Amino acid sequence: MMMKSVQRAFTVGLMLSVATLASAAVTLKDGHPSKYYVKNGDTLWDISGRFLEEPWQWPEIWQINEEISNPHLIYPGDEIRLSYVNGEPRLSVERGVQEQVMNNGVVKLSPKVREIANDEAIPAIPASAIAAYLKEGLVVTRQEIQEAPYLVGGRDRRVVFGEGDTVYARDTRTQWEGLEQGYGIYRTGEQYVDPETKEVLGYEARQIGLGRVSNHEGEMLSLRVTSSTEDIRIDDRIFSTEDRRVRAVLYPSAPDTKVEAKIIRFFDRINSVARNDVVVLNKGLRDGLKEGNVLDIFGAGEIVRDRQLGDNVQLPREKTGSLVIFRVFDKVSYGLIMESSRPIYMNDSAESPVGSY
Missing domain, CATH: 2.40.10 (Thrombin, subunit H)
Incomplete structure (x- = not known):
């Protein structure tokens, strides 16, 4: 169920002082494009993931275009460009792109001026995946x-x-x-x-x-x-029934302090969860978490038999995904899993991104 009020509440907040961001180094993704045209159904996280190894670091390389109205919002049809300033990567937006088919069949893209309602801006994360938890939980x-x-x-x-x-x-x-x-x-x-x-x-x-x-x-x-x-x-x-919308601007960010949480609850799942599932963590406001915080998820290493010494050893833990906090209570939080490379289990760890603290 896609709630329009939730869609409106999610706008892409990108004007954030670099001084307040985590200091983790930004790494471009292998095979990243030089430009991308925003489509219906995109989210800020998905677009960021086309360019960056860590999508939550988008604000660190966002370059505001002062020539367009409200450059903090991104809409279908916009062009996202990757460039370099003093050797550092920068992402910028060209507002609205017009497609024109030439005589030779080549599609030509050119900017166009248009008026767009704010509620057409792409959401930061999939609104439909969390709508019920905002309203009913x-x-x-x-x-x-x-x-x-x-x-x-x-x-x-x-x-x-x-x-x-x-x-x-x-x-x-x-x-x-x-x-x-x-x-x-x-x-x-x-x-x-x-x-x-x-x-x-x-x-x-x-x-x-x-x-x-x-x-x-x-x-x-x-x-x-x-x-x-x-x-x-x-x-x-x-x-x-208070109005429980996600704040108007959802900034992807690392927690201000180091957070080490555990997954303590699934919804509508029995054994494991994956991308676009919602989980509950055992940390909340009192632990420094806030809406928009990103945490990495780690699965415990498997216990195996050492055939040489005859005892059991635990293999090293591995990163299995990442999540975004979208609702915070005093002692617990709701998070949406944005990425998962393997099944995620109860009591797996959710921690501040490496290098962000």
Whole structure:
């Protein structure tokens, strides 16, 4: 499901001071092109990967073209050019390219002037892959669960509800009295536990419906279920449906400090994940992570039998992929896997890119 609001929220933020970027050396990819014409369906990450070994380093060699309006956004039809300034690689954009077929059949490309809406800009990462996690996923504390209003029943003594039904929730703290807005109906489940410290990092709350308050008397909330993705049941919790868009400018960047995290949760996968899958990490805001941070993923080396000495040895770990953080909570984060050379498993490490700290 491609959400237009999410597409609009992703614009290509490239005007970032070099002084604030990680100091890792930029390496051009073998066989890189000298130019590339942006197409529908491209992402900033994919385009960067055509030129660079590490796509997140795009801002380090971006050269602003002051002659075009809003040079921080990239659109289908734009031409990305690779050049060198004082021996250093630079990428720049030529806004909009017009195709013209000549008499000899050769396609001639020339710049053209046009007005383009900002929401047509290509996203930094695939918006469709993370839309549901922005809209429907929460990580909450045990206290937040205990204090949230919860469903106690509905009409006709039913215990299962859906779109169009009226349900009743008890709000013992009357914290939303007088507010007129929609709320999310959530089911709490997965407990996130740090695999090393055993600290409880939070609880997964999954949105299964939306409701609008029709009445509020004392501790009792009356809600009209406006939509549902599965059966709504007694004891489901009510949380505010805040607007959870990725910030308007998503900068690919290394964390400000060294981060060493573990993958602690898959979604809709059993044994392993790969490119365009979403994972949960055991690090968050308190550990210095923020939206747009890039982490390298490492898989543990296989344990093999040493036939000469007769004991078991562990082979060195290997980099198996990379991910971008797109949503951050206090103690955990959601990341989208952007690259994977091998299957990625639970408890694999996710760390700051080598040379960035």
